[in-house]
Amino acid sequence: MKNSYSFQKIEEKWQKRWNNSEIHSPDLTNIKNKYYALTMFSYPSGDKLHIGHWYNYGPADTYARFMKMKGFNVFQPQGFDAFGLPAENYAIHHNVHPAESTEKNINTMKKQLDSIGAMYDWENEIRTCTPEYYKWTxxxxxxxxxxxxxxxxxxxxxxxxxxxxxxxxxxxxxxxxxxxxxxxxxxxxxxxxxxITDYAEELLENLDQLDWPEKTKHMQQNWIGKSVGANIIFKINGFEDKIEVFTTRSDTIFGATYLVLAPEHPLLKKIIQPEFRGAVDSYIETAKAKTEIERMSLDREKTGVFTGVYAINPLNKAEIPIWVADYVVSSYGTGAIMAVPSGDERDFEFAKVFNLPIIEVVSIDGKLHGTDECYINYGISVNSEEYSGKPTVEVQTLVNAKLEELECGGAKIQFKLHxxxxxxxxxxxxxxxxxxxxxxxxxxxxxxxxxxxxxxxxxxxxxxxxxxxxxxxxxxxxxxxxxxxxxxxxxxxxxxxxFVCSSWYYLRYPNAKYEDGPFDPEGLKWLPVDCYIGGAEHATMHLLYARFITKALRDGGYLNFDEPFTKLYHQGTITKDGAKMSKSRGNTVSPDEFIENYGSDTFRAYLMFMGPFDEGGDWNDQGITGIDRFLKKVWRFCQLPLADEVPSKKDLQILHQTIHSVSDDLEQMKFNTAISRLMEFINHFSTHEAVGRDFKMNMIKMIAPLTPHIAEELWEINGGEASVFLEAFPEYDKALAEEDTMTIAVQINGKLRGSVEVSKQIEKAALLTEVRKNENVNIHLSGKEIIKEIVVPQRLVNFVVK
RNA sequence: GCCGGGAUGGUGGAAUUGGUAGACACGCUGGUCUUAGGAACCAGUAUCCUUGUGAUGUGAAGGUUCGAGUCCUUUUCCCGGCACCA
Known part of the structure; x- marks a missing residue:
């Protein structure tokens, strides 16, 4: 017991103690210093916890525990997204009722979640499949x-x-x-x-205020897909009906030489001319028969059929043919476009295939350049009646105004979001x-x-x-x-x-047993969620839906905030041999055997040590031994006899430098470098035969968020009171962390030629003299003319010589 | 095609944001102790050679700078997202 530890016993002991105490259930009536730390709740699919769960929940818990020790009142709930297809399929497969299998799976999963050693407040657990919850859905x-x-x-x-x-x-x-x-x-x-489209604009705009990964904001931005342009209404020759198109380039309207309807366009069947009916009908049928994938492949040659009908350009009254082609999709805009072959590559390609006219309407310099190529950029309008000679950006505004005046459309914003x-x-x-x-x-x-x-x-x-x-x-x-x-x-x-169930669950957590409504108005004081951690795959699903629901409920008068998740963080993916783990690939790694051999503290710490949290990494069976050795060293360090003498200056420096960088790193969820710093700390003390109690207690506090079970045990062994998680995370003392000498690199023409140890207070002139005393520097300086001396404070001296 | 992110030893990854590249680990090599070790500890480990406090070196090629993994240009490959979006 002295030089090694039994992780099984320790883990069991502390998990039991935590569960029997209130330590993980914060006082939810006290919102002072509140910190709502949320991870995406789990889906009880029937499998054991896999590495992905651990990689989400372990580091997230480390962060929550760190924040608690930083003085925040941390609320970290957990629950189960229990409805849904996979759970239903699982039940069918096992020939039981989903309610039964789901409950069983949840119970196993809860036990497994406990093994992570996370500080979940199970008092406020949520299961979306219970009538108490779905009543409110x-x-x-x-x-x-x-x-x-x-x-x-x-x-x-x-x-x-x-x-x-x-x-x-x-x-x-x-x-x-x-x-x-x-x-x-x-x-x-x-x-x-x-x-959700009612909120497209706000969902897009509010992205700016969010402390979210740029990547995720970008994805939502693309998904919402705002385009500023115009709608233009074309009359149809011989019909009362009109065709509305959306375009981002209303300035090119004089170059519209035909119109295209998507095969699904509702007007198509009505306007089509008898002699063209056969061809058009069979075109529509072929389009329908194609799968989504076939229709989406881009390198297909353009196809289409003429309908026999003409539309009238509202500005110049030109009659242009109406075609049907599947390069226009029904799901975007109005499902119809005006085709301007001279200004759009797809229209250009189509016009070439079907020999349709091409009119140059935008020129880079106002001169005519012919129609051999299409020019998609802005420029100067040509062949555009009174607009010719004007910059196209200006023409756009003028044309939009004209369209409005003629009641033939006007400026319009289009979203991709459905x-x-x-x-x-x-x-x-x-x-x-x-x-x-x-x-x-x-x-x-x-x-x-x-x-x-x-x-x-x-x-x-x-x-x-x-x-x-x-x-x-x-x-x-x-x-x-x-x-x-x-x-x-x-x-x-x-x-x-x-996704409806999961679009509002975070509102209920602060009082999950509330019966008078979906969420307790008092509990809402915990909202919004301060930090939300989960997979990036939810960028345009759950995360978008939840934002929408929050805004809708706000407008219904139920909430007084605009965004549900102030800060968002995505854990990366743990791969095996460079590929995503999956059963079909047969490259899954089960956490179980590693937890059995090394314990849960070691396992979660290793996951954090592998690399940056948001990047994940490739699983390596051997790497975990590094953490195992380290924790054993920590254990031994904390068993060292107490030193009698006053600690050395160097030891104090190391301690305070470590506190400084570890708290900085944890703050930024840079778990891998935090662990490195702690390893350096332990390595420094490896030759010590005795150590001050302060060093031990600080080490235990620093490691506590990372490896909670071992930390609690060591805390207790060393006479700590109650729980290490009721302690404050150590603060570093700047004066003690500071060294009084520094190493200055000496370069000649940018090449390293030596380094010197000097006092921190050294003056520039003295430094230059000191540096020249270095033998190797002298060799390289001899016989050369110094042109320039560059002194970077605290860092280096560079002589530029000839 | 478009928009993001990335490429650093045998491996995972560090690098104070333009200032001593390779911290910390894994692995490997040698050693100590041991009946044994898949335990522990110590030493070494980017590459090359003429073994010098020498040269080269952060996907590739240029550039800016006293100085570049870091900034700029071009380019290759990998990952993620969107995609005939008008």
Whole structure:
């Protein structure tokens, strides 16, 4: 026991003690110095904790513990994002009810989470699949409905045949389902949407105020995709209907030589001329048959068909042909464009293929350069009637004004962001609290009748029917009485996207058992979250949804802040042999064997030592021995006999320099360098046969956030009171940390020729004399003429010689 | 194609933000102790040679500077995001 330690015993002992005390449950009525440290809650998929969990929760806990020791009142809750497809699939696979398997998985996971040694406040645990929680998810839905932010519409939506449900835009990457990695198709369905687009501008603008990774802000920026431009309305020859297009270059309108509609454009079927019908219809059919992936591949040659109809340019009344082509997508803008081949590469390419006219309208210098190439930049307008000769930027404003005057469009801002599709045709989710009545239409369930409970008499099967939600198969559930007229009606059979559950959970944590509403108004004083740590993969999903919901609830009068997460941090990914760990690749590393052999403190410290927290790193089985050795050294150091004599100046210097850099590093979540500094500290004392108590106690405090179990044990052994986590993190003493000599590098022509140790107070002239005494410096200086002497204070002297 | 981020010994990574490159670890080599060691400790470990407090060296090529891993230009490769977005 003297020179080594039993981590199993220590871990067990302290986890038990922490759980039986209130130490991890802060006084939530006291918001003074509050620090709400949140990690993205976990998904109980049924597996054991993997390295990814550890890499998220271990370092996050280190940071939370550090902040606690820095004097903050730290609240670190934990919970389970328990609804959702993988949990449902897991249950089907194991032939049990999801409620049962989920609860079992949560219980195992909770035990495992304890093994990390994190200071979670389990008093305020959240499980999104409990009626006590989803009642309020339903409340959220109804509030959004009241505010006009939840609505139903029929639209072509992403359908994942393999998951048997629709998906939001954010949950499809490159035409592939984010969950199961199978191709997604389009389907015309009536679904529920949340009107996130109402907040596009604010979601974009507020990014500036957030202490978030630039990368993540950038992703949200791109996803929201703001474009400033104009809408232009074209009349159609022979029809009352008009075609509206969006363009960012209204200044090029005189170069529009044709119009293109996306194959899905609603007007297409109506305006098409009989003699062209065959060709257009078959074009539309071919486009439909193509998968998303096929349609997205860019290097395809442009295709399209003429409709036989002409549109009229509102400014010069030119008649231009209307084409249909799949290079115009229906999901952006109006699904129609004015094509300006001289100013857009795609239009140029199309015009070349179909021999359509090209009119030069923008010139770099105002002269004509012909139409052999297209010129996409701004410049001077040409061939543009009264606008010719003017800078295109100016023309844009003038044209927009003219369009407004003619009531043919005008300035317009377009976003890429779409409304959030939240309906899911799956069982294991929050039921949508709506009743469809033949007489009254869509009727929301009154709030005091919540929750709408998930029915249990459902036979889940791994082969779901098309579109038909599992809830629709329950007679007892689906048949209901209309709250308005009392007639027989049908319940909504879809459940909500699990991202709805996770879009507001952080509001409930400060009083997770609150019964009078989704969140306790008193608890809200803990909001916003001070520091949120989780994976970067949520950049355009959870993190965007949560911001939207916060803003919507603020506008509903329920919150008084604009942003849920003041500071955001993403942990990196731990890879194995350079690749993401996955079961299919067979390169997973199980934390278990390492925890068994080295203990949880060693394991979490090693993860932090591997590299910068936000970069992750490649797992190496051998590296952990370095941390193991280090912790054993720490253990031995803390068992050293107490020294009688006054500590040496050098020892004090090392101590205070270490305190200084370790607290700086922890503050910035630079765990890897913090550990390095602590290693240097221990290495310095390795030859000491005795050491002052102060050195031990400070070392224990510094290492406590990183390896909590060992620290508590050492603290106790050395006579520390109660818990090391009730102590303040050491403050460094600048005077003691300072050295009185410094090493000055001496360079000649920028090349290092020696170094000298001098007093810190040395004058410049004295320094130059001192430096010249160096033998090697002299050799290189002899016979040379010194042109310049460069003295960098505290650092170096450089002689420039000839 | 566009927008981010990156490339440093055999390996993971440091580098006070333009000032002694390779801290701290892993691995490897040699040694001490030991019945043994996959324990502990000590020494060494960027490359090259003519072994000198010598030359070269931070993906590649140029440039700015007394001085560049760090700044600028060009370029290659890797990772992430977006993508016919009008």
């Amino acid at each position: 339903q409340w959220l839905f109804l509030k959004l409905y009241e505010m006009g932010l939840a609505y139903q519409k029929t639209a072509p939506v992403n359908w994942c045949p393999s998951c048997g449900t629709v998906l939001a835009n954010e949950q499809v990457k490159d035409g592939i389902c984010d969950r199961c990695k199978e191709p997604v198709t389009k389907k015309e369905l009536t679904q529920w949407f949340f009107k 409304d959030w599709l939240i309906s899911r045709q799956r069982y294991w989710g929050t039921p949508i609290p709506i009743i469809h009545c033949t007489a009254c239409g869509i009727v929301p369930i009154p709030i005091d009748e919540l929750p709408v409970l998930l029915p249990e008499d459902i036979k889940l099967s791994s082969t779901y029917g098309n579109e038909l939600s599992p809830l629709a198969t329950s007679e007892s559930y689906i048949n209901a009485v209309c709250p308005l007229c009392g007639e027989n009606a049908k319940r909504e059979a879809d459940t909500m996207d699990t």
